[in-house]
Every structure is written in structure tokens, then in C-alpha cells.
Amino acid sequence: MIYVVELPAGGVPRAWFAYDDEDFARKVAASDPLSCREIHDQTTARALLALLGHQPGEPARAQYPAISALGAEHGWDTPLYRADHLLGRGVFRREPVSERAALAAALDARGGACIYWNERDAVGAFEGADPRLAGAPNWRARRALHAQLVALDVLADDN
Known part of the structure; x- marks a missing residue:
């Protein structure tokens, strides 16, 4: 699975997931002003x-x-x-552009996002491996990721 924490400027962080690259592309495109192509x-x-x-x-x-x-x-x-x-x-x-790089740029155009391409990286980010989610100023983003990981049974809800 792919895990995303959107970080809109001045807005509330929002976490979501995609099953695979195809689902990720579909979800990014669904809320983007540009067409898939x-x-x-x-x-x-x-x-x-x-x-x-x-x-x-x-x-x-x-x-x-x-x-x-x-x-x-x-x-x-x-x-x-x-x-x-x-x-x-x-x-x-002519130089190749990967679909993942293009989709990440689409999310960045909305204010930025943390993208974790696998469960291990998402859990690591929650545990402090990603400075964009670490520390008191980023607690909302970290909490959004936590809620997503708990909803998907990746982490236990110990609260």
C-alpha cells in the first residue's frame, strides 16, 4: 500500500492510502484540476x-x-x-518522467504531501523517521497518519 499525508498550507493535514500505483494515480487525478494526461x-x-x-x-x-x-x-x-x-x-x-514523480509533483502543487511507498516507511515516519511529521509543530500531520495506520490495522490503537 501507499500512504499519503497531504499538508495543505494553512489547512488541516489529511491522510489517505492507495492500494497500488494505479489506485494512487486514480485518487490523485480525482482531485486535481488537470486531466490524467x-x-x-x-x-x-x-x-x-x-x-x-x-x-x-x-x-x-x-x-x-x-x-x-x-x-x-x-x-x-x-x-x-x-x-x-x-x-x-x-x-x-524525451527524458523519462516516472508516473510516481509526476503524481508527487501534483500533490506538491496543492501544498505538499508526505508519500510513503510502503507500510514500513509509513510506520517509520509515524515513529519519528520523517522530520516533516516529527516534533510538536507537526503533531496534526503525525496524528493523521496514525489514524490512517490504525484504521488499516497496521498499528494497534493503544489510546
Whole structure:
């Protein structure tokens, strides 16, 4: 499981979990102003044109100069990555962007979050291994994580 503690600026921390990467992506996208493909996508310049009903060539170059420029610069079938929260709106690049990095950037855009990719790290954070949850100023975030871990029977409720 993946455990998340959202830390909205000036707001109350909120903890939640996802069963796996697919569930995590779905939950992040459900409350994000951007579409799933804007949050993270891997495509090619040829595929972008195909979505618009075109193939590379002169008519497409005139009608879709930005996509045609991507194809000319990187090749029509080169994988291109998009992650608007990470790279900027509508930016495609050749260097791989992991879906996890793109989703973490989406959560950061909302004010920040602590993401624990497994139970061991989440329990460790609750026990003080993550300074973002340690100490008196962060007690609400730590308490939110505790409540989530108890609800999932990861920790016993000894209170």
C-alpha cells in the first residue's frame, strides 16, 4: 500500500492510502484540476497527430506546427513524456518522467504531501523517521497518519 499525508498550507493535514500505483494515480487525478494526461503521459509526436486525425506531412505541419516541431526535433516515434506539474504546462521531453514523480509533483502543487511507498516507511515516519511529521509543530500531520495506520490495522490503537 501507499500512504499519503497531504499538508495543505494553512489547512488541516489529511491522510489517505492507495492500494497500488494505479489506485494512487486514480485518487490523485480525482482531485486535481488537470486531466490524467496532463498529470503524466507518455506518447509520441505521431500519436499526438493521430489523436487529431492527421499523419505527419505538409497539411499537419501548417495546422499543428507545435506537434510537427516535436516530430522534426525528436523523431515521430520517439517516446515523449508530459508531466505538467513537474515540467510546465504542455511541455513534452524525451527524458523519462516516472508516473510516481509526476503524481508527487501534483500533490506538491496543492501544498505538499508526505508519500510513503510502503507500510514500513509509513510506520517509520509515524515513529519519528520523517522530520516533516516529527516534533510538536507537526503533531496534526503525525496524528493523521496514525489514524490512517490504525484504521488499516497496521498499528494497534493503544489510546
